[in-house]
Amino acid sequence: MNSFEIREIPGKGRAMICTKNIANGDTIFEEEPFVSCQFSWNAAYGYTACDHCMRPLETVTLNVRRLANNNALVVPLLEHDLTKPWIEQFTQCTRCKVRYCSEDCRIEALNKYHRIACMGAFHADDTHPINVLNEIWKKMHYPPETGTIMLLVRLMAMYKQSNNKKEFLESLQSFQSTIVNTEHQIYHKMLGENFEQQMEQLFMAFCRAMADEELAAFTTVDAFKTLMGLIGTNSQGIATSPLAEWVKKVSDLPLPDGEKVKLDEYIDDIYNKVGEFAGEFLNTEGAGLYLLQSKINHSCVPNAQSTFPYSNDIVVLKAVAPIEVGDEICISYLDDCQLERSRHSRQKILKENYIFVCQCPKCQSQATDPDETSEDEDDDEMDMDEDADMSD
Secondary structure (H helix, E strand, O other): OOOEEEEEEOOOEEEEEEOOOEOOOOEEEEEOOOEEEEOHHHHHOOOOEOOOOOOEOOOHHHHHHHHHOOOOOOOOOHHHOOOHHHHHHOEEOOOOOOEEOOHHHHHHHHHHHHHHHOOHHHHHOOOOHHHHHHHHHHHHOOOOOOOOOHHHHHHHHHHHHOOOHHHHHHHHHOOHHHOOOOHHHHHHHHHOOOHHHHHHHHHHHHHHHOOOHHHHHHOOHHHHHHHHHHHHHHOEEEEEOHHHHHHHHHHOOOOOHHHHHHHHHHHHHHHHHHHHHHOOOOOEEEEEEOOOHHHOEEOOOOOEEEEOOOOOOOEEEEEOOOEOOOOEOEEOOOOHHHHOOOHHHHHHHHHHHHOOOOOOHHHHHOOOOOOOOHHHHHHHHHHHHHHHHHHO
């Protein structure tokens, strides 16, 4: 039995409300995505992942060597490599050669969308309409990515394969309640300053790629904009990493102090080497649409957190504070650093990226704070330091 329910809150929309007391650390739910997909640039840069669940398809040694561009690097404690036991299970589609972490994922993908989505020998053909669409998207949406047009391609394949199209459309429509008079802001966020011209170019490429009578309802201007708004407001970022999972496991080992120090130094050295070549792009990254996850609102003092503990696209919502019956279950759409910024900075980020003004308890308690961003605050402090130096 679930410990929550979804309710409509006047003036706020959908919300997840606690119906049974939840302790700090409890799992609230686990959820597979309605659809997920690796980011287009992430795949282009060689981050290998299961085409269905995004589980990494390389060992931690291969991962580190690729990210550091150094084939001589050696990783210790390989018995704690999460991906190593999966190597023998890796498989692929016999027609298009996309790879999967297991036969289970291959069959699930085939039954859900890949019978239609499989491009066969055209998978690597740059002139294929779907590859053309993907390239147009990539040129409009350089890293760091927040979505991918390939989610829409996969959704269209799911629709065509669906045995219950009415139910599929109802699920799709359940994501859309937040898209009200905010379309231009969403498209501006996704495509930048010239979003109108880019939206038209993307739409034409989408129509060519989806030139199918069965998909005619999705290839109107309004339908396409709705789909773009849907992924712009509802897609959840997913990140998997053999290195991060290995570090997490070995860091918890009960090692003698001397070995612990050496391990910490090794980890620091590896991250430095990786950072020099790969920069901040350390993970296999993508996005997914989650029917439950999309119903959870933001708070700058969240009582829950979305995690991906299985190194795939299954999201696990965990409580990070006690939650009582009647409380709204909230996560943070901001990272830890952003949460520490001023109210004005947080509001600015949320409005630009998620198209709403936060009214959480923290924001309300700071309502009388000066309307300046954290950058302004830093500048003010620097100016004060300079004035102090001049007066010495």
